[in-house]
Structure formats: structure tokens, C-alpha cells
Amino acid sequence: MSFSELGLQGAFAEHIDAAGYETPTELQQQLIPLMAQRKNALVWTQSAAGKTGAFLIPAIDYILKNPLEEHHGARVLVLTSRRDRVNQITYTIKRLLGDEQQIRTGFIVSGRPYQPQMRLLRRPLDLMIATPGRLNDLVDNNKADFSHLELLILDDLTAIYKKGLHGLIDKILAQKPEGAPIIAFVRHDEEVTPYARQIIPNAEEITIQDEKTLLQQLPQRVHLADDYTHKLALTDHLLDNLKNKPTVIFTATTKTAKTLADNLANHGHTADSTHLLPEEERNLQACPILIVPDQENFTPELSGNECIIHFEIPEKVETYQVRMQNILGVERTEPVLLLVSAHDRDHLKKLEEFRGEAIEQKSIPGLEPKQLPRSTSNRTRGNTGTRRNASNNGAKTQGNRANKQRPHNSAARKNTGSADDRQQRSRKSFYGQRKASATQQDTPYEIGSWEKQDYVPRQPRSDKKVVIRYKEKKRRTLITK
Structure with a gap:
């Protein structure tokens, strides 16, 4: 009309x-x-x-x-x-x-x-x-x-x-x-x-019904991830369970879309990015796994039965609404999946504030995140100062006593006191506050560990060969006999 x-x-x-x-x-x-x-x-x-x-x-x-x-x-x-x-x-x-x-x-x-x-x-x-x-x-x-x-x-x-x-x-x-x-x-x-x-x-x-209400009615689920490699492992696991179901993956940039398509091809999934495809092939009929970057300004035709994965959360809520504009108000049984790393947590917070409620979080067994978000409230602090005495004379008297008891030699001053006291002094900064490095004990995390011991990628079929033709800017799957 x-x-x-x-x-x-x-x-x-x-x-x-x-x-x-x-x-x-x-x-x-x-x-x-x-x-x-x-x-x-x-x-x-x-x-x-x-x-x-x-x-x-x-x-x-x-x-x-x-x-x-x-x-x-x-x-x-x-x-x-x-x-x-x-x-x-x-x-x-x-x-x-x-x-x-x-x-x-x-x-x-x-x-x-x-x-x-x-x-x-x-x-x-x-x-x-x-x-x-x-x-x-x-x-x-x-x-x-x-x-x-x-x-x-x-x-x-x-x-x-x-x-x-x-x-x-x-x-x-x-x-x-x-x-x-x-x-x-x-x-x-x-x-x-x-x-x-x-x-x-x-x-x-x-x-x-406004878009805020429609977003609240849309089933959504968050999967926390450590980094890009962890997101890739989650995406590979989800695509394996979907069993060739039409899937749309949203990214923020065309660079991420192209890299993700290449990495999924190495795991046996044929995925194409819309910015590398002609207009007649930008649909789920021609490409069962379609990667849509926000930079392309392309909104795919969605019926509500597809699997939707947000590989990257957009910075603005309006961009997220543009992604979901075709399925808002459509009844869905499968939730929309959001892969959230440390870089996306602020964007997720904006989305949850717009919705007025938090989005359900779920972990996949064997693919749980190893890095938890840091909290500044748990950091311990030392004494910020000493209480002043009632009179200046008392302060001078205590200062004189401290000077008399303090050794003149710097080496002797370092050796005085117990081992706990020396450790306590070493953990204090110039203004009496403990250094953050002394209280934080971050577990070492190696980038790419999801592809080593704990994670075994899916092996591609022996009769399938993925050929990438960069001149034509498209990816084809050839079945060898």
C-alpha cells in the first residue's frame, strides 16, 4: 500500500x-x-x-x-x-x-x-x-x-x-x-x-505494539565467549546440531564476515557473505548459511523459521532492530542466539536496558567460557590514612617515638618486622593502597585453546571439497565422485 x-x-x-x-x-x-x-x-x-x-x-x-x-x-x-x-x-x-x-x-x-x-x-x-x-x-x-x-x-x-x-x-x-x-x-x-x-x-x-514490546516477546539466548576463536567453536557446534537448517549469521563488518566464512569452510560448513555474492544469490535458497555484515546495509528476507546467530552484537540498538525487523511480531519456537565476548558486553547491556529485562544466558557443555568478567568491587584496598590525634602535641610525640624506634640504616629498616609485615608493605603503593597486581590472580588463557585439547573440530566429509575462487568473489562446494 x-x-x-x-x-x-x-x-x-x-x-x-x-x-x-x-x-x-x-x-x-x-x-x-x-x-x-x-x-x-x-x-x-x-x-x-x-x-x-x-x-x-x-x-x-x-x-x-x-x-x-x-x-x-x-x-x-x-x-x-x-x-x-x-x-x-x-x-x-x-x-x-x-x-x-x-x-x-x-x-x-x-x-x-x-x-x-x-x-x-x-x-x-x-x-x-x-x-x-x-x-x-x-x-x-x-x-x-x-x-x-x-x-x-x-x-x-x-x-x-x-x-x-x-x-x-x-x-x-x-x-x-x-x-x-x-x-x-x-x-x-x-x-x-x-x-x-x-x-x-x-x-x-x-x-x-511498539518495537520494544516486540523485542521483549522475541525469544533470545546469550552464549558467553572468551574471544573470536571461542565464538567460532560455538558457531561450529551450533551448525552441527542444526543439520543443514537455513541459518543467518550477522556480523558488524565485512572483514569479519569474510574471515568467518573462510574459517567455517575449514570446519566443513559452506557459508557465504552477502557482500561477495550477486543480488540474485543473496537468499537462503541459494546459500543455506548466509553471513550478513551491517556494513553492507542489506536486510535478508526472513520468514521466522530460520536459525539466527548474532556473531557480533551491534553498538547501537537501532542496528539490532534493523536486523530483526522482518521477524518482529512473528511467532518463533527457536530462540535468536547472541554470541557475546568481552568486546560485546557493553553492547549487550544497552540492548537489555532497551528491552527492560535481561536476556537468558546458557552455556554449552564443554564450551563454557574460561574468562569471567572482572569486577572492581572485589578488589581489596589498604588503609587510606590514619586517624588524626586530638592535639598536635600528641601527634608530635608519636612522631618522635616513631623516629627513635626506626633504624637509621635503610637495609635494617627493610629487614625489620615479620615476613607477613614485609609482604604487607610490599603490596602497598605510594599512597598506602595495595597494588592491583598483588590482589588479582588472573588465570593464563591462551588464544586458540578451543582448537587444541578441549575442543575437537568437526572433520569435513571425505567426498566434499571446498574451493574458494577469489576472482569471482564467491565460494562453491564441489562434490567429488
Whole structure:
């Protein structure tokens, strides 16, 4: 479905395509027809994709189809809870309209002089964007008139209610005409939900699951690894158990993707990276094991039945969402696997903070990580100082006694005291704090140990031969008879 199929004005629909809105989102497909029919709507969502365009596109389309009549005040009011949202909405309006079409817009925010904003309220405006704090002051001083309001949009009703400014909404509803529709975006809350249904009765309700909720519903599992070699061992073990099931492996860079494909070939797995394949072969039908680097900006077509392995965790959560955008909301029985090394732990923390909960961790017998994450809380510290005496005379007396008892020879000073005392002094730094090297006992770890004693790689079939043709930038599997 395209925006032209939603009944928008022809010239405006062309500007929408030029602004980068190619395909309407699920929210836009449901909300734009309702606003075109002048119906009230309650949208239950956290942060759905295309939220700003979902109410701006039909609002601007209504203004363009119905030219402005001379009257005071705004025809469309967008009430948002934050100043940064005002800037974002204003920027989106400029993108949607371009340079040819223009509408009269204005904004009311706190921190600006009162006089220009009071003059703005007396002008005929097509669309006004306001924050509740300053607008509430102007309404209390009888400087705002909403008797000619034709559309009211509440960008975040929950945030406005939590700030205690929902009284402004009641004042606006008391002034606006009865036929003016109300569009409200609400997050479910014990207090806000009944209030929203009270002020907007008989409203069409739209429930959109945001990407955060969809990520929480997606089954995921973390396998901790020590380094790249350990990740390779885990990947080899997982591919052996999958038994030729279509698999997608995500990496961050094309360099890692190419190296991983070569290493998997040495273990008997035929894997191809998308940046080395032509477009017609970038699918799981042609390549059962497909490696997709983020640098390629290629999103494979996923149905939800494939095995998905994140060999590297992206630094940004948005990149992880792009990887999973085709399977969000799809029921899966097999979890998405994340291989996390020390380099990826900060990225995993960002992902878990976005989800609001930790991801399940599991170890494979025989492939457990040998290096545990270090904790600074377990480091022991020495005395940071001595308690001062009650008087300076006492301090001088103790200092003199210490000088008398201290040997004059440096060698004698080193030999005084027991062996434990000498060891305790040697472990202290210049400021009395123990050195970290004395308390940390790191077990030596040899890179590549997963391919030596504890780990036996899978032997390739005798009748299979992997041939790598670097000139053609592709890998082929030849069956020798």
C-alpha cells in the first residue's frame, strides 16, 4: 500500500514520497483513514514507528483540502509534552510540504517572551504546536480562544496527565466545537486509561505494539565467549546440531564476515557473505548459511523459521532492530542466539536496558567460557590514612617515638618486622593502597585453546571439497565422485 491509495491530495502525496515516506506503517494505515472520516481515536502505543507522520499527514491533507477561513486562533492544535517534540514536529512539517506548498504554523513553548506568543494566538493559523505549561498560562489569562478549533491532537496524553496539566485539556474541550475530532496517543496506565476514555467517549481504539514490546516477546539466548576463536567453536557446534537448517549469521563488518566464512569452510560448513555474492544469490535458497555484515546495509528476507546467530552484537540498538525487523511480531519456537565476548558486553547491556529485562544466558557443555568478567568491587584496598590525634602535641610525640624506634640504616629498616609485615608493605603503593597486581590472580588463557585439547573440530566429509575462487568473489562446494 502507498500513500496515494489512502485518498490524500495528489500534489501532497508526491511531496510525501519525496520526503522519504515510501510505504505507510501499520499505524499510518489505520489512523489516516479514521482522521479523514473525522472520527475520534485513541491510539494505545509506547513509541510506534511513524507516529509523527501518522497524525501530521492527515492533518495537513485536511488543511490543504479545506482552505483557511478568516478567523482568530488555530484550526488544528497539536499539544505535546516536550519542547524537543515541538522542534521535531516543525521539522517534519517542512519535510512533508517542501518549498511549493505552505501552511500557516506557529508554536507556543515556555522560555519565550509572552507578547509575541499572545499576538500569535490572535492570528489566523492553520496548525499550532504547543507545550502545556505556557499554553495553560495563556488560557488562564484569557489570551487563547479555541472556539474555532477543528482538530485536537494530544501527542502524549500520559505524560501531560503525569505532569498534572490535564486540567488544560478540560479547558480546551470546554471551548472547542462539538464536531471537532480528538486524536490522543496514550500509554496504558491505571490512572490515565479511565481518564482518556472519559474525555473521548465513543472513540475508535487502535493498539500498536511498539518495537520494544516486540523485542521483549522475541525469544533470545546469550552464549558467553572468551574471544573470536571461542565464538567460532560455538558457531561450529551450533551448525552441527542444526543439520543443514537455513541459518543467518550477522556480523558488524565485512572483514569479519569474510574471515568467518573462510574459517567455517575449514570446519566443513559452506557459508557465504552477502557482500561477495550477486543480488540474485543473496537468499537462503541459494546459500543455506548466509553471513550478513551491517556494513553492507542489506536486510535478508526472513520468514521466522530460520536459525539466527548474532556473531557480533551491534553498538547501537537501532542496528539490532534493523536486523530483526522482518521477524518482529512473528511467532518463533527457536530462540535468536547472541554470541557475546568481552568486546560485546557493553553492547549487550544497552540492548537489555532497551528491552527492560535481561536476556537468558546458557552455556554449552564443554564450551563454557574460561574468562569471567572482572569486577572492581572485589578488589581489596589498604588503609587510606590514619586517624588524626586530638592535639598536635600528641601527634608530635608519636612522631618522635616513631623516629627513635626506626633504624637509621635503610637495609635494617627493610629487614625489620615479620615476613607477613614485609609482604604487607610490599603490596602497598605510594599512597598506602595495595597494588592491583598483588590482589588479582588472573588465570593464563591462551588464544586458540578451543582448537587444541578441549575442543575437537568437526572433520569435513571425505567426498566434499571446498574451493574458494577469489576472482569471482564467491565460494562453491564441489562434490567429488
